[in-house]
Amino acid sequence: MPKYVSSYAQFARNRMVLAYTPKSKFAPEITAKNWTDILLRAGVETGRADPSTDPNGYRTLLSLRLAESFYAKPGLAAKLLAAIPDRNMRPNEATLVALVQSGEMDYIWSYESIAQAAKLAYLQLPPEIDLGDPAMAARYAAVSVRVAGKTARDSITITGEPIVYGIAVPDDAPHKALAERFLAWILSPDGVRVLRAAKLDALEKPVIVRSASAP
Numbered sequence: 001m002p003k004y005v006s007s008y009a010q011f012a013r014n015r016m017v018l019a020y021t022p023k024s025k026f027a028p029e030i031t032a033k034n035w036t037d038i039l040l041r042a043g044v045e046t047g048r049a050d051p052s053t054d055p056n057g058y059r060t061l062l063s064l065r066l067a068e069s070f071y072a073k074p075g076l077a078a079k080l081l082a083a084i085p086d087r088n089m090r091p092n093e094a095t096l097v098a099l100v101q102s103g104e105m106d107y108i109w110s111y112e113s114i115a116q117a118a119k120l121a122y123l124q125l126p127p128e129i130d131l132g133d134p135a136m137a138a139r140y141a142a143v144s145v146r147v148a149g150k151t152a153r154d155s156i157t158i159t160g161e162p163i164v165y166g167i168a169v170p171d172d173a174p175h176k177a178l179a180e181r182f183l184a185w186i187l188s189p190d191g192v193r194v195l196r197a198a199k200l201d202a203l204e205k206p207v208i209v210r211s212a213s214a215p
Helices: 035-039 055-070 076-082 093-102 112-117 134-140 176-186 189-197
Strands: 007-013 016-020 046-049 107-111 121-124 144-147 156-159 164-167 201-210
Touching: 016 055, 016 093, 016 112, 035 076, 046 055, 046 093, 055 076, 055 107, 055 134, 055 144, 093 107, 093 112, 107 112, 112 121, 176 189, 189 201
Parallel strands: 046 107
Antiparallel strands: 007 164, 007 201, 016 107, 016 121, 144 156
16 A cells, blocks of 8 residues: 555454463463463473564564563563474464474464464463554554564564454456455455454454545
């Protein structure tokens, strides 16, 4: 925007969670108050996605930094990251789901929608940490991570922001009228119902974001 679309609709959101199974180590004990201590215990295997290949990966790093700030524990993010060795990192989150289901991992950093769809148990983190509350956008923006590319010149800085999904019809769409009908349905109460049944946290009402040059 504005090159391809003049506006888009924010229609759903997600949040970062810790997914696990009843067989995960210390599963009966983990809570929103002690999860950092659980992940730092000896023998606990935690998995995360690669931040250079999966947005879930860099959002995990952002959540760790937000946790350090929220709990006011300097160095916490580095400790939690050190407890997830490189051998526990995978190119994408979908691979991690199979590993926690098989018992190879005790906990994985996941999206709530993925954890629900896979029927995994999961810990919902405080909204100050989970990137799931649009009202906390300023708080999320206070942290950032550097994501490496193939070369140093490819590296970019990712700033924390709410996990909100957008949808739009391109201005030059070849079947624009049909696309606009589909978009209207997605944003309708019936569309919201279908999306929620598919474990996506659809917003009750979409938020329309327009280009400054849009009429």
